[in-house]
Amino acid sequence: MRRLLFILPLLTLALMAGFFAWSLTSGRDPASIGSVMVGRPAPKLDLPALRPGEAPLTDADLRTGKPVIVNFFASWCTPCLAEHPLFTRLREREGATIVGIAWKNKRDDALPWLKRLGDPFKLAGFDLDGKTGLDWGLSGVPETYLIDGTGIVRRHYRGPITERDLNETILPFLKGAVK
Amino acid sequence: MLCLLALLFAFPALAVEPSEVLPDPALETRAREIGRALRCVVCQNQAIDDSSAEVARDMRRAVRERLTAGDSNGDVFAYMVARYGDYVLLKPPFKAGTLILWLGAPLLLLVAGAALLMAARRHRNTPIAAPKPLDEEERRRLDALLKG
Numbered sequence: 001m002r003r004l005l006f007i008l009p010l011l012t013l014a015l016m017a018g019f020f021a022w023s024l025t026s027g028r029d030p031a032s033i034g035s036v037m038v039g040r041p042a043p044k045l046d047l048p049a050l051r052p053g054e055a056p057l058t059d060a061d062l063r064t065g066k067p068v069i070v071n072f073f074a075s076w077c078t079p080c081l082a083e084h085p086l087f088t089r090l091r092e093r094e095g096a097t098i099v100g101i102a103w104k105n106k107r108d109d110a111l112p113w114l115k116r117l118g119d120p121f122k123l124a125g126f127d128l129d130g131k132t133g134l135d136w137g138l139s140g141v142p143e144t145y146l147i148d149g150t151g152i153v154r155r156h157y158r159g160p161i162t163e164r165d166l167n168e169t170i171l172p173f174l175k176g177a178v179k
Numbered sequence: 180m181l182c183l184l185a186l187l188f189a190f191p192a193l194a195v196e197p198s199e200v201l202p203d204p205a206l207e208t209r210a211r212e213i214g215r216a217l218r219c220v221v222c223q224n225q226a227i228d229d230s231s232a233e234v235a236r237d238m239r240r241a242v243r244e245r246l247t248a249g250d251s252n253g254d255v256f257a258y259m260v261a262r263y264g265d266y267v268l269l270k271p272p273f274k275a276g277t278l279i280l281w282l283g284a285p286l287l288l289l290v291a292g293a294a295l296l297m298a299a300r301r302h303r304n305t306p307i308a309a310p311k312p313l314d315e316e317e318r319r320r321l322d323a324l325l326k327g
Contacts, residue, residue: 031223033220034264034265034266035264035268036261036262036263036264038235039264043262104233119182119303129234129237130234130237131237131241133234133237133260134234134237134238134241134262136262137223137262137263138234139234139263140233140234179223
């Protein structure tokens with residue numbers, strides 16, 4: 001019993017060291033706030049089109065029987081710039097259906113930005129006051145949702161998507177392999 | 180002294196802008212009450228009322244819209260949890276996943292108290308053994324030391 005008491009500090013240290021090692025190596029992000037959207041039907045979509053003359057975006061656009069990628073972006077957002085080429089690639093090489101939503105971004109800023117970088121969006125919405133963003137549980141831009149053919153959210157990325165996300169999840173998802 | 184006084188009366192700066200304030204003071208009071216309990220989702224540990232982040236402003240506006248539409252405070256919290264999960268509540272709910280959070284500290288206190296009590300009882304029950312009387316050799320050394 002007495003000897004056990006002497007081991008206690010060492011045990012505590014080992015426990016803490018173990019936790020720290022796990023935190024450092026497991027890729028756990030303590031700043032992640034998770035998402036309640038995954039596994040649920042996509043939130044309401046009812047937005048004017050970003051590009052002039054196009055039809056407004058509705059829920060029906062997310063329930064076409066085919067997987068859809070929804071990306072919230074803004075021209076003032078630097079990480080959006082970083083992930084943009086990946087969306088271009090998804091559109092050109094995979095023929096992915098990508099819905100872009102300009103969040104808190106004026107048309108006069110968002111449209112030239114897309115013109116300059118290339119526009120990978122099949123549909124583009126315009127959420128100037130961020131109300132749709134709130135309904136989607138958005139914390140900022142960029143954020144990306146993978147929505148399956150029946151309109152269920154399968155993944156929710158907070159922050160820019162990466163090459164790794166593309167290879168490990170998004171490409172399999174487009175082939176219907178991610179549930 | 181003046182500095183101390185200033186510190187005493189320093190309140191955390193509210194990020195609520197005058198343009199956001201509702202004309203109905205009763206509703207605004209409720210909005211503030213809710214705003215202090217909702218966590219800004221991009222600032223880790225700040226209430227939306229204290230944060231000037233874009234999304235915090237949107238959330239404050241949504242709170243006021245819901246209240247104006249006739250929602251109860253509980254409805255507004257449910258509205259936010261449906262979008263951002265329990266994370267959005269600065270006071271986490273009491274449920275299976277948060278049992279350790281709520282009961283961990285009191286439990287630890289209880290265990291420590293019990294251990295202390297047991298140790299104290301054992302200590303009291305152990306009789307203090309009378310010291311062994313000095314033998315001849317020790318007595319001689321003590322005498323020598325005392326005489327200096």
